[in-house]
Amino acid sequence: xxxxxxxxxxxxxxxxxxxxxxxxxxxxxxxxxxxxxxxxxxxxxxxxxxxxxxxxxxxxxxxxxxxxxxxxxxxxxxxxxxxxxxxxxxxxxxxxxxxxxxxxxxxxxxxxxxxxxxxxxxxxxxxxxxxxxxxxxxxxxxxxxxxxxxxxxxxxxxxxxxxxxxxxxxxxxxxxxxxxxxxxxxxxxxxx
Amino acid sequence: xxxxxxxxxxxxxxxxxxxxxxxxxxxxxxxxxxxxxxxxxxxxxxxxxxxxxxxxxxxxxxxxxxxxxxxxxxxxxxxxxxxxxxxxxxxxxxxxxxxxxxxxxxxxxxxxxxxxxxxxxxxxxxxxxxxxxxxxxxxxxxxxxxxxxxxxxxxxxxxxxxxxxxxxxxxxxxxxxxxxxxxxxxxxxxxxxxxxxxxx
Numbered sequence: 076x077x078x079x080x081x082x083x084x085x086x087x088x089x090x091x092x093x094x095x096x097x098x099x100x101x102x103x104x105x106x107x108x109x110x111x112x113x114x115x116x117x118x119x120x121x122x123x124x125x126x127x128x129x130x131x132x133x134x135x136x137x138x139x140x141x142x143x144x145x146x147x148x149x150x151x152x153x154x155x156x157x158x159x160x161x162x163x164x165x166x167x168x169x170x171x172x173x174x175x176x177x178x179x180x181x182x183x184x185x186x187x188x189x190x191x192x193x194x195x196x197x198x199x200x201x202x203x204x205x206x207x208x209x210x211x212x213x214x215x216x217x218x219x220x221x222x223x224x225x226x227x228x229x230x231x232x233x234x235x236x237x238x239x240x241x242x243x244x245x246x247x248x249x250x251x252x253x254x255x256x257x258x259x260x261x262x263x264x265x266x267x
Numbered sequence: 268x269x270x271x272x273x274x275x276x277x278x279x280x281x282x283x284x285x286x287x288x289x290x291x292x293x294x295x296x297x298x299x300x301x302x303x304x305x306x307x308x309x310x311x312x313x314x315x316x317x318x319x320x321x322x323x324x325x326x327x328x329x330x331x332x333x334x335x336x337x338x339x340x341x342x343x344x345x346x347x348x349x350x351x352x353x354x355x356x357x358x359x360x361x362x363x364x365x366x367x368x369x370x371x372x373x374x375x376x377x378x379x380x381x382x383x384x385x386x387x388x389x390x391x392x393x394x395x396x397x398x399x400x401x402x403x404x405x406x407x408x409x410x411x412x413x414x415x416x417x418x419x420x421x422x423x424x425x426x427x428x429x430x431x432x433x434x435x436x437x438x439x440x441x442x443x444x445x446x447x448x449x450x451x452x453x454x455x456x457x458x459x460x461x462x463x464x465x466x467x
Binding site: 080092109 | 310317318321323399421428460
């Protein structure tokens, strides 16, 4: 490679546009996020760090152990969130997501309900701060789920949106499972 | 004109053309107000910096949709972390650091995510090049095609003028790695542009 050519490339690179306007106004989406309770609280709590405090992180790590061998088996290993086509006439499925065209599987919904109940039980053992942190995190994920569902209502066959929704549900489930594990782990350490 | 921008908290509308940048004092005032949870002041900061943040995200991801997401994520993170901004660096530099983290975070999230970005990139290639004209467009397209590691360093160092120390700090890599990636980027660009008859 010639030095002159290399120098020209670097000189030209410095001339490339640094400021590029997005095609749409991104502020409304940002503003909506800022005014969500979780983000508003986080901002009001400045200079609270963006990452979860140690106890919430520890909770997330420890809760993994928490009582969900069954849930782990059912939800993670054997029954990931599945998307089903609308139920045939005569079958009543709980309306959940995918803009009404798709339903979450019954097994997943049952597992989610169970994990939710377990998490709420475990949450009561946490300090108010830790509990708020977990609830904030869940609120963010659930807000995302709502937004994706709203988008899916417009584009029910959008595979990318379905994939995003799938991931969001998995994240929600992971948080709930982790919460349960944290407090149980703390209890074990206290026992010692 | 600058007075127009600071006359009142709600004097801004999205259609308004901001022709003159505020003074450093005015920007500092907006930052302080935003730190006090004034979203109107934060919107002014957003309007002031969004093009550069979006440009950085677009150059780094090579995908307009991803760049929009990263830009939004960066400003939301900035809002959440605003209390920690002490003015040790320029606000724009601070924002860039957050934007780089947003880009890297999305890329690290999962292989599937990266595959999705790559697939989207193939559908709408060279998104970053639309902002450039003439032979610069060839260069922009070539930068777009660089492997991620080399592209990230080249964008920060070659286009946005950050030093290797700054770029490596933003990217979470060693300074030596940053230099090696830049060398790699330059070699790949020379190969690409040489094949395409880039003017020597």
